[in-house]
Amino acid sequence: MVVPHFSASPPGSLLQWGQMRRHFIADFFVAFNSIWIFLMLAGVMILGLRSKWVVASAAAALVSFGMLLWLVPMIGGVVRAGGPLMMLERWTVGNWLRVAVELAGFVCALAALASPRPAVVD
Numbered sequence: 001m002v003v004p005h006f007s008a009s010p011p012g013s014l015l016q017w018g019q020m021r022r023h024f025i026a027d028f029f030v031a032f033n034s035i036w037i038f039l040m041l042a043g044v045m046i047l048g049l050r051s052k053w054v055v056a057s058a059a060a061a062l063v064s065f066g067m068l069l070w071l072v073p074m075i076g077g078v079v080r081a082g083g084p085l086m087m088l089e090r091w092t093v094g095n096w097l098r099v100a101v102e103l104a105g106f107v108c109a110l111a112a113l114a115s116p117r118p119a120v121v122d
Contacts, residue, residue: 034064034102041109053112060105067098 038061044054071094078087 033068034061034105037061037105038065051112051115053108053115057105057108057112060101060108064098064101064105067094067101071095071098 038058041054041058041061045058071091074087074094075091078084078091
């Protein structure tokens with residue numbers, strides 16, 4: 001949800017989307033949430049597969065989750081009120097920053113997968 005449907009022609013599109021989604025605006029953010037990625041990476045670290053890339057990817061997932069705790073209430077308020085447009089612009093910038101953090105975490109995860117594994121000793 002980088003460029004959401006409700007930003008097509010604000011404030012009318014905000015009100016229309018808010019009416020359509022009035023019961024539960026945050027469901028997208030619950031299903032597609034970086035906390036699940038963080039929990040899986042924490043499990044990997046608990047199992048002993050720690051590397052700087054795994055830790056960096058987990059940190060990025062945690063930062064992204066923290067950003068969602070700020071972004072979801074903000075967009076909920078914007079959609080319910082039909083504006084203000086300045087807050088929609090602030091949310092859009094924050095959302096792009098969140099996407100950048102998630103991209104950095106993804107790159108770190110790829111680096112972790114590409115790094116050599118230590119030999120398993122029986």
